[in-house]
Amino acid sequence: MDLPLTDHPFLTDTAVPVTVIEGDGIGPEVIRAALRIAEAAGARLSIETMQAGARAFAGGVASGVPRETIDSIARTGLVLKGPLETPIGHGGKSANVTLRKLFETYANIRPVAELPGIAGPFAGRGIDFVVVRENVEDLYAGIEHMQTPNVAQCLKLVSRQGCGRIARLAFELARAQGRRSVHCATKANIMKLTEGMMQRAFQEVAPDFAEIRAEHILVDNCAHRMVVSPERFEVIVTTNMNGDILSDLAAGLVGGLGIAPSANVGAEVAMFEPVHGSAPDIAGQDRANPIAMIQATAMLLDHVGQGAAAAMREALRATLAEARWRTPDIAVAGQEPVGSAAFADAVIAHLRPVPVRAGAGVAALAFSHRTLPEARLAVRHMAGMDVFVESALPAQVLGQRLAAVAAETGFTLKMISNRGTQVFPHAGGHPDCVDHWRCRFVRRESVGEAADAEVFALVRRISEIARWMHLEKLTELDGAAGWTRAQGEAA
Numbered sequence: 001m002d003l004p005l006t007d008h009p010f011l012t013d014t015a016v017p018v019t020v021i022e023g024d025g026i027g028p029e030v031i032r033a034a035l036r037i038a039e040a041a042g043a044r045l046s047i048e049t050m051q052a053g054a055r056a057f058a059g060g061v062a063s064g065v066p067r068e069t070i071d072s073i074a075r076t077g078l079v080l081k082g083p084l085e086t087p088i089g090h091g092g093k094s095a096n097v098t099l100r101k102l103f104e105t106y107a108n109i110r111p112v113a114e115l116p117g118i119a120g121p122f123a124g125r126g127i128d129f130v131v132v133r134e135n136v137e138d139l140y141a142g143i144e145h146m147q148t149p150n151v152a153q154c155l156k157l158v159s160r161q162g163c164g165r166i167a168r169l170a171f172e173l174a175r176a177q178g179r180r181s182v183h184c185a186t187k188a189n190i191m192k193l194t195e196g197m198m199q200r201a202f203q204e205v206a207p208d209f210a211e212i213r214a215e216h217i218l219v220d221n222c223a224h225r226m227v228v229s230p231e232r233f234e235v236i237v238t239t240n241m242n243g244d245i246l247s248d249l250a251a252g253l254v255g256g257l258g259i260a261p262s263a264n265v266g267a268e269v270a271m272f273e274p275v276h277g278s279a280p281d282i283a284g285q286d287r288a289n290p291i292a293m294i295q296a297t298a299m300l301l302d303h304v305g306q307g308a309a310a311a312m313r314e315a316l317r318a319t320l321a322e323a324r325w326r327t328p329d330i331a332v333a334g335q336e337p338v339g340s341a342a343f344a345d346a347v348i349a350h351l352r353p354v355p356v357r358a359g360a361g362v363a364a365l366a367f368s369h370r371t372l373p374e375a376r377l378a379v380r381h382m383a384g385m386d387v388f389v390e391s392a393l394p395a396q397v398l399g400q401r402l403a404a405v406a407a408e409t410g411f412t413l414k415m416i417s418n419r420g421t422q423v424f425p426h427a428g429g430h431p432d433c434v435d436h437w438r439c440r441f442v443r444r445e446s447v448g449e450a451a452d453a454e455v456f457a458l459v460r461r462i463s464e465i466a467r468w469m470h471l472e473k474l475t476e477l478d479g480a481a482g483w484t485r486a487q488g489e490a491a
Contacts, residue, residue, distance in 0.1 A: 027082025133243025
C-alpha cells in the first residue's frame with residue numbers, strides 16, 4: 001500500500017538536529033532549494049544555521065570556521081553545507097579542510113551515477129559507482145616548508161591506521177549496497193612506502209569480505225579506464241590527492257560537478273555537501289544548479305534514517321526526465337533554461353509516495369570505523385640518515401667536502417641526490433641541479449641505534465660546509481629498509 005510522504009515506516013519520530021552552513025556565493029540559493037524539497041518530502045530536521053568560509057575569514061577568523069560553528073557541529077554531529085570559498089595560492093587554510101580535519105571526517109564518499117536526460121558523451125553507459133577517498137592524510141595534511149629560496153617541500157603522510165579504516169569502509173559500503181567489486185587505486189609503483197601503505201592495507205582488509213572481488217589498479221591506469229570503460233567500476237578506494245582528482249573526473253562522466261554530491265564521514269560527525277564551488281559570478285542571479293545539493297541532502301536523510309530521501313530522488317529523476325527542466329549549466333543549445341527556484345518547484349511538484357526498503361541508504365553509511373592494529377615491531381635499527389642541505393657548490397665539490405668531514409665521524413657519505421636523482425658519485429647522465437641536496441650518510445657500525453650525540457656531531461660538521469634544513473633517520477624495521485633509494489643509487 002502506498003503511504004503518505006510523511007508516513008514512511010523508516011522516518012525517525014522526532015526532528016533530527018542538523019547544523020546548516022549555507023556557504024558562499026551560490027551556497028544559500030542551492031541549500032534553500034534543497035531544504036524546501038526535503039521539507040515537502042516529509043523530512044524532519046531541526047536546523048541550526050551557522051557560518052563558515054568567506055564571511056568568517058573577512059571577520060578575522062583565521063581558520064574560516066568560527067567557534068560557535070564548531071560547537072554546533074559538536075552538538076549535532078550532522079552538517080549540511082554549501083560550497084565555501086578557499087584562498088588559492090595565498091591566504092589562510094581551506095575552511096573545508098579545517099572542518100574535515102577538526103572532526104576527523106576521514107572518508108569522502110562520492111557517488112557517481114547517471115541521471116535521466118543529462119547530455120554528455122557517456123550518457124546511456126549505465127555508469128553507477130562510488131569513489132571513496134581518504135580525507136585527512138596524504139599531501140592534504142598541508143605540511144609545507146620553503147627548503148631554500150628555490151625549493152618548496154610538501155610532506156606526504158600516510159598511516160597504516162588511516163589506510164586500513166578507509167579500505168574497510170569501502171568494502172563495507174560495497175557490501176551494504178550489494179556491489180561486487182572494490183578497486184584500490186594507488187601509485188605504489190613509484191611511492192612504494194606511502195602509496196604502497198594503502199595497497200598493503202587494502203590487501204590486508206580484503207579477506208574479511210571474501211564475497212567481494214578486490215583489485216589493485218595503478219591510479220593512472222584507473223583514470224584511463226574510467227574514460228574507456230567506466231561501467232566496469234563499482235567502488236574505487238584511494239588516497240587523498242588521488243581521490244580528489246579521480247572523483248572530479250568521475251563527476252565529469254555523468255554531467256559535471258553541478259550534479260555531484262558528497263559525504264564526509266567520521267566516527268562522530270558526518271557532513272554532506274555539493275562538490276561544486278561557490279560560483280560567485282552567478283551568485284544571487286537564480287541561475288545555480290541545485291541538483292548536487294538536492295542529492296547531498298538526500299544522502300544526509302539516508303544517513304539519519306529518514307525515508308524522505310527516496311521520495312526526493314524519485315522526484316528529481318522524474319523532473320529531469322522532462323526535458324524542459326534544465327538550469328543554464330545543463331540546458332542544451334536553443335533551450336530556455338529555468339532558474340534554481342523554478343527547478344526546485346518542479347521537483348516538489350513531482351513528489352510522490354515511495355515505499356522505502358528497510359536499510360536502503362542507511363546501512364550504506366553505518367560504518368564500523370575500525371582501523372588496522374598497529375604493526376608490531378621486533379627490531380629497529382638506524383642504518384644512517386639523510387641530511388638535506390642548501391648549497392651553491394657543484395655536486396662533486398660538495399660530495400668531496402662532505403665525505404671528508406664524515407670520515408671523522410661514525411658515518412660514511414654514500415651518495416648525494418638532487419630532486420631524487422643521484423649526482424654524487426656521478427651516476428651518468430646530465431641532470432639539472434638546484435640548490436637543494438639530499439646527502440645520505442650510512443653508519444660504519446651496523447649494530448644498535450646510533451646515539452643522538454653521534455648524529456649531532458655529524459650535523460655540526462656539515463653546517464660548516466652547507467646550510468642544513470632537516471634530517472631523516474634511515475631506519476630498518478625488522479630488517480626491512482624504511483626508506484627508498486634515489487634514482488641511480490646502488491643498493
